[in-house]
Amino acid sequence: xxxxxxVCADENFNVKYKRNILINPKCKVAMHFRKPIxxxxxxxxxxxxxxxxxxxxxxxxxxxxxxxxLAHSANNDMYMLNHALRRAGLKPFKFQxxxxxxxxxxxxxxxxxxxxxxxSEDLHIGFTHHLADDDAxxxxxxxxxCMEKMGCSSYxxxxxxxxxxxxxxxxxxxxxxxxxxx
Numbered sequence: 001x002x003x004x005x006x007v008c009a010d011e012n013f014n015v016k017y018k019r020n021i022l023i024n025p026k027c028k029v030a031m032h033f034r035k036p037i038x039x040x041x042x043x044x045x046x047x048x049x050x051x052x053x054x055x056x057x058x059x060x061x062x063x064x065x066x067x068x069x070l071a072h073s074a075n076n077d078m079y080m081l082n083h084a085l086r087r088a089g090l091k092p093f094k095f096q097x098x099x100x101x102x103x104x105x106x107x108x109x110x111x112x113x114x115x116x117x118x119x120s121e122d123l124h125i126g127f128t129h130h131l132a133d134d135d136a137x138x139x140x141x142x143x144x145x146c147m148e149k150m151g152c153s154s155y156x157x158x159x160x161x162x163x164x165x166x167x168x169x170x171x172x173x174x175x176x177x178x179x180x181x182x
Contacts, residue, residue: 001025001084002046004055005132006062011154013144020133021059024049025084053088063093068155068166072116072139074099075176078169086172096166098159099177100139100146106162106181107146116142 002025008017024046052059063069071077074097085092101113108114116138117129123145128134143155152158159166163180 001052001080002043003041003132004059004081005134005136007133007136007140008062009140013140015137015140018133018137020131021055022046022049023055024051026051027087051088052084053090056085056088056090060093063095067095069095069097070100070136070139070143071097072100072135072142073113074101075167075174078167079174082169082172082174092169092172094168094170096168097177098143098164098166100142102177102179102182103146103158103162103164104142106179107149111182 002023004021004023006017006019006021007015009015022041022045069078078097082092100116104119105111105113115129116127116135119142120127120129120138123141125138125141127138147153147155147158150158150161152161158164165178165180167177168175
């Protein structure tokens with residue numbers, strides 16, 4: 001984990017707070033993938049950033065209480081966050097999460113998932129892909145779009161229609177989000 005994008009919003013999708021937290025991972029960062037990924041971060045600059053331990057109190061506050069965490073490909077992101085906390089010797093966070101990739105895939109019948117870049121093209125919304133706070137904001141817009149597409153006035157209604165089982169993290173254990181539609 002070298003970047004965490006935070007966008008806090010209310011139930012009406014009004015953005016209250018947006019932030020990109022850069023973290024010194026204190027390890028090598030994988031940069032070679034099936035396709036090239038531009039993270040919009042100079043990896044050398046991360047050496048001067050605080051570690052996840054330094055951000056622990058702030059992150060614990062964000063990832064606790066009556067909060068529902070949203071991410072794209074969330075099962076992967078939550079696994080990585082959990083792993084980073086464990087590697088740093090920090091207590092795990094306990095929270096529930098949902099995945100915009102699973103939701104969009106259920107609404108549009110994409111059984112193998114879809115990336116945020118493709119979704120933004122489909123919805124004609126511009127953003128900077130792989131810039132963590134922009135990714136987080138795009139997830140929010142994607143969730144709102146899916147609710148509108150399904151005729152839902154609340155997330156709870158969408159959850160029922162798509163037979164969503166929220167993912168959750170507890171005691172370093174990850175319980176993935178699922179949809180009965182996939």
